[in-house]
Amino acid sequence: MATQSTRHFVASVGIDWGDTKHDFCLQICGEDNVEFGCIPHRVECIDDWARALHQRFGGPIAVALELAKGPIVAALQKYDFFTLFPINPTTLAKYRQAFKPSRAKDDPSDAELALDLLQRHPERFTPLTPQSASMRSLASLIEQRRLLVSDRVRFTNRLRSALKQYFPQTLDWFEQIDTMLFCDFLSQWPTLLAVKRAHSKTLEAFFHSHNCRRALLIEQRIKSIRSAAALTNDTGIITPYRLHSLALVAQLRTTLAAIDMFDKEIAALAPTLPDFALFESLPGAGPHLTPRLLVAFGEQRERFHSAHELQQYAGIAPVTERSGKKSWVHWRWQCPRFLRQTFVEWADQTVNKSFWAGAYYRQQRGKGASHQAAVRALAFKWIRVLYRCWQTGRVYDESVYLNALRKRGSPLLLHAASNETLGCLAQIT
Structure with a gap:
């Protein structure tokens, strides 16, 4: 991948980012001395620090840090006089261990090591060049959607485990449980006793309202409901697992709605990009x-x-x-x-x-x-x-x-x- 020399920069900065503060180490081009400092993670503090550097040096400044995206990256990308060089955290950790076998670690020294890596091996690091806002938005959307899909899998696995404790028949009645149909069914009839009390017409109307109109399938489900035997009648088991199942259904319902929202946003944005x-x-x-x-x-x-x-x-x-x-x-x-x-x-x-x-x-x-x-x-x-x-x-x-x-x-x-x-x-x- 393309790399860039640091020779044309007037100064270089290594940053060890954190949740509440960011330690930095600064070196002026052509000088041996380094300066250390700390920036509180507040928007006004980061802005004041960036403007002070620009007023002091005027020209382009190289910044080495351990991540390619995040709050501090977004804050620094606002300024065109900064060129960011992401450094793999593993690379920095190995570099630190080479000089400190004891594994001693300190935020200011990590900032100095990041700066040293960039100064000594500029050809190894690629400057961060943001893509278009649409592409970056799409990238974030699909990654966050994938996290929601993982949540859906986790909730359905936990829900399946809970239902096996007191109401396992539902897993036979429905091929998929990560659907709004299943969530609505379990919300309306969270126990076998509750669904057995429902009239056949009520059950038929429920399935029809959820676009399930296969008469044979509905008939089989109702027949299975009528003939189903309870796994247990122990309220000490049914009560807590019923509440647990309803809680999981609520989380699953929210996750399914969120995934659908992301799908619509992705479907609208992706075709607008040139290479779609x-x-x-x-x-x-x-x-x-x-x-x-x-x-x-x-x-x-x-x-x-x-x-x-x-x-x-x-x-x-x-x-x-x-x-x-x-x-x-x-x-x-x-x-x-x-x-x-x-x-x-x-x-x-x-x-x-x-x-x-x-x-x-x-x-x-x-x-x-x-x-x-x-x-x-x-x-x-x-x-x-x-x-x-x-x-x-x-x-x-x-x-x-x-x-x-x-x-x-x-x-x-x-x-x-x-x-x-x-x-x-x-x-x-």
């Missing part, structure tokens, strides 16, 4: 993965010089470690996990929607790779394809790519063709 059509046409992308892939690549095409750089940054490219006669390969432990998750989840969706992707996945499985390893290998290949499309602005075309594989005499197509032939012979015999 490029990712919308991809096999298996769909309404949820299209915005995530759009954000994964972003709009700064100069950010990555090759597909391999993106593969490494996303954590898809494996890491090789060698020491003496030993050598072993493993996946990357330090990477943007949500980004890696995006590529892996989308690659998994393409197995049944792209001919060559399905053939490659089956080839990897035939070699003994696990499902996850095969999907990661497929994601690795997909990034190379998408990077080319992203750089040229050309929409992905499956037939064009298959023709390119055929012209190169790719063994992947030969392997897929032989498998299809064997499958046809097996069906005939």
Whole structure:
């Protein structure tokens, strides 16, 4: 990725950010002495400090800090005379440990180490260049939506566990419990005794009001309700778990409504970005993965010089470690996990929607790779394809790519063709 020298800056600052204060270490270009200070985490204090530096130095100032986004980053990005250089926290921790094996840590010294790293190795760090407000908004929306999805999974797991204690029949009556239908049903009839007392017409009206109009399914549910036997009649179990279930339903209902709100906002914002059509046409992308892939690549095409750089940054490219006669390969432990998750989840969706992707996945499985390893290998290949499309602005075309594989005499197509032939012979015999 592109880097930038610190020679043209009039001063450099290392910041150790915190919740209530930010320690900093400042060095003027061409001088050896450093200055230490502390900024309270209040808007007016940060603004006063920034203006004082600008009045003092006038020119551009380099700032090294341990994060690429957050309140202090947003505050400093308001000023065009600051150039921010994010430093990986693990990098700074290892650098500190190299000089302090005792693991002693102090905020001012961490600020000095961040400054020292930037001064000695400027070519290793990339200046933070914000993308457009729309792209940054979309990135934040999809990340926060994913957190809500995780909340939904957690609430449904806890709700399922609670219902198994006193009202397990509901889990058989409904295929999915992370729906408003299930939440409304349990809110209206939180126990087996309560739903048994309901009239059949009432139950039918409830299902109809929730767009469930399959007569056979409704009849089966009502019949099952009438014949259901209580797991327990112990009020010492039913009362607390009923209240627990209702509390979880309330949280789940709020989470489902929030996810729906985020989906609408994402669906409205994503199509306004220039490269949306490029990712919308991809096999298996769909309404949820299209915005995530759009954000994964972003709009700064100069950010990555090759597909391999993106593969490494996303954590898809494996890491090789060698020491003496030993050598072993493993996946990357330090990477943007949500980004890696995006590529892996989308690659998994393409197995049944792209001919060559399905053939490659089956080839990897035939070699003994696990499902996850095969999907990661497929994601690795997909990034190379998408990077080319992203750089040229050309929409992905499956037939064009298959023709390119055929012209190169790719063994992947030969392997897929032989498998299809064997499958046809097996069906005939």
